[in-house]
Amino acid sequence: MTSAQPSLGQSILDRADLLAQHSDMEGGLTCAFLTPAHAQAQAQLVRWMEEAGMSVRIDAIGNVIGRYAADPAEADPKVLMTGSHFDTVRNGGRYDGRLGILLPIAVVGALRDAGIRLPYHFEVIAFAEEEGLRFKTSFLASSVLAGRFDPALLDRVDADGITMGAALAAAGFPGSGSIDALRAAAVDPATLAGFVEVHIEQGPVLLHRGLPLGIVTQIAGSSRFQVRVEGLASHAGTTPMDMRRDAATGAAEMILLVEERCGQVPTLVGTVGQLQVPDGSSNVIPAACTFSMDIRAGEDGIREAAIADIVAGIEKIAARRALQVSVERVTPVNNAPCARWLMDQFAAVLKKRGLETFELPSGAGHDAMMMQRITDVAMLFVRCGNGGISHNPLETITEDDARQAAEVFVDFLRHFRPKGG
Ligand code: HGY
Ligand code: MN
Ligand code: MN
Numbered sequence: 001m002t003s004a005q006p007s008l009g010q011s012i013l014d015r016a017d018l019l020a021q022h023s024d025m026e027g028g029l030t031c032a033f034l035t036p037a038h039a040q041a042q043a044q045l046v047r048w049m050e051e052a053g054m055s056v057r058i059d060a061i062g063n064v065i066g067r068y069a070a071d072p073a074e075a076d077p078k079v080l081m082t083g084s085h086f087d088t089v090r091n092g093g094r095y096d097g098r099l100g101i102l103l104p105i106a107v108v109g110a111l112r113d114a115g116i117r118l119p120y121h122f123e124v125i126a127f128a129e130e131e132g133l134r135f136k137t138s139f140l141a142s143s144v145l146a147g148r149f150d151p152a153l154l155d156r157v158d159a160d161g162i163t164m165g166a167a168l169a170a171a172g173f174p175g176s177g178s179i180d181a182l183r184a185a186a187v188d189p190a191t192l193a194g195f196v197e198v199h200i201e202q203g204p205v206l207l208h209r210g211l212p213l214g215i216v217t218q219i220a221g222s223s224r225f226q227v228r229v230e231g232l233a234s235h236a237g238t239t240p241m242d243m244r245r246d247a248a249t250g251a252a253e254m255i256l257l258v259e260e261r262c263g264q265v266p267t268l269v270g271t272v273g274q275l276q277v278p279d280g281s282s283n284v285i286p287a288a289c290t291f292s293m294d295i296r297a298g299e300d301g302i303r304e305a306a307i308a309d310i311v312a313g314i315e316k317i318a319a320r321r322a323l324q325v326s327v328e329r330v331t332p333v334n335n336a337p338c339a340r341w342l343m344d345q346f347a348a349v350l351k352k353r354g355l356e357t358f359e360l361p362s363g364a365g366h367d368a369m370m371m372q373r374i375t376d377v378a379m380l381f382v383r384c385g386n387g388g389i390s391h392n393p394l395e396t397i398t399e400d401d402a403r404q405a406a407e408v409f410v411d412f413l414r415h416f417r418p419k420g421g
Helices: 008-019 036-051 099-113 140-145 151-155 164-171 179-184 205-209 247-262 300-320 340-352 367-371 399-415
Strands: 055-058 064-068 079-085 121-127 192-200 213-219 221-230 269-271 288-297 324-333 359-362 377-382
Touching: 008 036, 008 099, 008 399, 036 055, 036 064, 036 099, 036 121, 064 099, 079 099, 079 367, 099 121, 099 192, 099 399, 121 140, 140 367, 151 164, 151 179, 192 340, 192 367, 192 399, 205 213, 213 340, 213 399, 221 247, 221 300, 247 269, 247 288, 247 300, 288 300, 300 324, 340 377, 340 399, 359 377, 367 377, 377 399
Parallel strands: 079 121, 079 192, 192 377, 213 359
Antiparallel strands: 055 064, 064 121, 213 377, 221 288, 221 324, 269 288
């Protein structure tokens, strides 16, 4: 690169700023699946991938897949994949997911500029949906690539009653939302050499240790639920306290149960991030209350035991308060271990560059979890500033950490050896 161009690190941060300009909201970043902002971000990513020297395709769920083709001298090259998601949570940060797309695009551009070809096809995937904001899904885009797409999801509706199938058809991707096209978008695991994901840590561990980078050991499994509690609407002024069937106070007790049970075991966490009294009025006892539950742990058994206790507890609270309750479970994603042979290759690069080889588990979910169902995976975490805050506009990284991560990634790619190779 010439000195007139921004550094590798700065160019990644600059592009994160540019991409964040495509938002569903004023004054913050929200990029939900298949909104106009999402389409603009997708088109921008296509352009950047092409400029970096990749051939680009869009699959049936809207993933943008850029390929930096292997050295033509290679007889039967496999595919090493990387990538992360470009959708966001509501009013989220600009690096969650996007760093794992923009950094490899910058790296491919640098390789191309230096005339370096790799002995394998290197694919950068911008996953169209991971956060579940619009359709309350989980790992939607990577599930298509991993051949795990659930066709029932096409009937799921968003807050405006639009089905996922209709939204996909309107988006006009290849296949226009047909189940066959979504199935055909799965990659053949036999062609893959592995999947590696760069991601902002989204927590304070690296920051507190003074380390720019960390190697992920495993990704905590997670389960999500939608709970609906039903009671009886009645007059707020005339119904005695002991004669109420109040859905909201029942839900409050259930939420406290989630907090209490998940506080009992290290690595176990439980969150109620959505809570509504549909059609509520200040002078009417709530007839219904709905809430989400997100439960995670470093071990599947710990998570499952907590879920069993919480669901039983919710039913007990509902029975005691004469409420009805339904607990709808979104497909859980189990704990995903990272592959030691890939972690070791990242560690060798860090060591060579004089960096500490620090390993840490991920409490957040990542596209790598779904890809781990079909291939070996590894993740490189980049230090998160501002106390480690994420899923928040305050999420930040430094130019120097982005540069170091990109340089490590270049070295990793240049020295990558397939499993057993
Ligand atoms: O919720 C998660 O862990 C991810 O960021 N979607
Ligand atoms: Mn996220
Ligand atoms: Mn993410």
